[in-house]
Each structure stands twice: as structure tokens, then as C-alpha cells.
Amino acid sequence: MIQITTPGRPVSTELPLDNPLLHARAISRALGVVGDRSSLLLTYWVFLGRFRFTELVKCTGLSKSLVSNRLKRLAEQGVIERRDVNGANEFHLTDMGKDLYDVALAIIYWDKRWHFTEGCLTHHLKHAACGKEFSPVPSCAQCEAPYDARACDWHYGPGAPDSALASDMPSRRSRIAPSALDAKHPIMDRSLEILGDRWTALTIAAAFYRVRTFGGFQQALGIATNILSSRLSRLTELGIFSRNEHGRGEYRLTEEGLSLFPVIVTLMRWGDRWFCDEPALVLSHRSCNQPLVSMMVCDQCGGRVGFGDFYF
Numbered sequence: 001m002i003q004i005t006t007p008g009r010p011v012s013t014e015l016p017l018d019n020p021l022l023h024a025r026a027i028s029r030a031l032g033v034v035g036d037r038s039s040l041l042l043t044y045w046v047f048l049g050r051f052r053f054t055e056l057v058k059c060t061g062l063s064k065s066l067v068s069n070r071l072k073r074l075a076e077q078g079v080i081e082r083r084d085v086n087g088a089n090e091f092h093l094t095d096m097g098k099d100l101y102d103v104a105l106a107i108i109y110w111d112k113r114w115h116f117t118e119g120c121l122t123h124h125l126k127h128a129a130c131g132k133e134f135s136p137v138p139s140c141a142q143c144e145a146p147y148d149a150r151a152c153d154w155h156y157g158p159g160a161p162d163s164a165l166a167s168d169m170p171s172r173r174s175r176i177a178p179s180a181l182d183a184k185h186p187i188m189d190r191s192l193e194i195l196g197d198r199w200t201a202l203t204i205a206a207a208f209y210r211v212r213t214f215g216g217f218q219q220a221l222g223i224a225t226n227i228l229s230s231r232l233s234r235l236t237e238l239g240i241f242s243r244n245e246h247g248r249g250e251y252r253l254t255e256e257g258l259s260l261f262p263v264i265v266t267l268m269r270w271g272d273r274w275f276c277d278e279p280a281l282v283l284s285h286r287s288c289n290q291p292l293v294s295m296m297v298c299d300q301c302g303g304r305v306g307f308g309d310f311y312f
Ligand SMILES: [Zn+2]
Pocket: 140, 141, 142, 143, 144, 145, 285, 287, 288, 289, 290
């Protein structure tokens, strides 16, 4: 499991010397943009090539006012931009929005591995370079070997930690009507459970920092007990956590939960790249002892998969 270390001083207590989640500001900032169910749903459809307002209202099943509000917010945050195409307004991903493709591929890696669905379009992606149907494999850009949670260490980086996790964290989960979730896109339903609520995603991130007890999560997240209780129950119900009744009721990531690691890694990388001058947390890959730079590789030809390198 992941060890948090400061140079020359290994830290192995459940909560390190200071709160690691405050150093993971890149994650909380990234979640500040996409950790909202409506924004995530809209970003997903723009990724799939639905560029017009009316199409987006139809695909998402959200109200016009909510679509308008979230598109405006995503534009302000720099993820999408409004373009005039032949006299019609279209919404396209900016470079910052396109840069989310690694996060999308990390979600596909996890979802396909644990919830393969024959009719799910994103489970049948083809790699442009080899033309074959492929699964993305999260790999280390330095040594090219696949990585997972057990093969990486965190170190505090030069960036300063945030003083708070997130100031505008909603305590309620917004609901998306089931009609909004197309049967061909069951992956959306599952990723909304994980990423569409910032407290849920941060609870998972905390588990990667070896937080395991109810009190530990409460202390690491500064979260109200009723909210924490509902998130932990839901994550256990989903099979992301298992509760060890004999081990003081600890919450541990299951194998399925552990395979969400690349989602956390790519979100952090995206947050670092677009919101932080310097990383407050740095990951290293144990087998090559280099800072971990995540890349997604095609399991068929071994080639790198980037934005626009795959199709349905
Ligand atoms: Zn490596």
C-alpha cells in the first residue's frame, strides 16, 4: 500500500504528520470543476461530439436553465468554449478540456475491468494507430511498465498545501433523472457515482493515503458525520470499500477500489497542470524510482493513446 514520506523521514501512521489531503489540492481543485454531476454529464457529451445546446439538453435530460448555467460555468473555468459555427452556437472542449482525456481513459480502464457491458460504447473503443478494439492500460511514461496503487509512493512536493479542502462543497448529492442516462452509456451512471460528488471522490482519495477508520476520514476530510456515514455506506454498497468487522470496523479499498488509483492520479495531474504552479504532492514509481508520469497505453499494440487517438 502507499507510503507517504517526507525526504529522509518515512511516515507510516494512519494520518501523517500533517493532513495529506490538504496537500492534494490538485485533486480538490480538479473536483471543483468536474466533481458535479451535471458538469460531468455535459463534459462527457461534449467529449462524444454533442456540441449544440439543444443536443446537450436532449442527451443529458437536464433542464435548459441547468444546462445553460453549467455550460457558462465550464466556460468560465476554461474547460469548454463557445464557438460560432455557421451562425449557430456550439460548445467545444478547450485544450484544458481535451487534457481530461487521460482521466476519461482511467475511468474506462476501471469500468471495463469491473463492469464490462456488451452494449456499452466506451467498452468497445478502437485505437487509431492499430485499428483494434483495446483496453487502456495505465503505465509509467519513464519505464513504460503498468503501474498500480501498490507500486507507487507519495512525497510532499514544493507546492504549498491548501488551507481548506474546498470552500463550496455541497453537502447534498444532486440527482440526475434515470432518463438522462442512455442505455448505451452505463459507464456514465457509474462514474457519476464516483466523481459526480466531491465528498465521495475525496473519501476514495483519502483511502489511498491509508485512512481507514471513521474517525480518520472525519479528521482528514473535516466532513460532517452524517455526510461521511452516507458516503462510506454507499461506497461499501458499491464494492469500492469493504468493511472489516473484525479489524475495528476499518474501511479498506477492495481490488475494485484499488483500481480507481489511475483516476485519482490523472485527476491530480490535470489539477496540477491547470491550477497549481508547483505540485504539493509528487508520486514516484517504485520500480524505476522516477517521478510517476502517467500515460495510457493500448493493450493490443503497446502504443500510447492520447486525445483523438481512439474512436467508437
Ligand atoms: Zn516507472
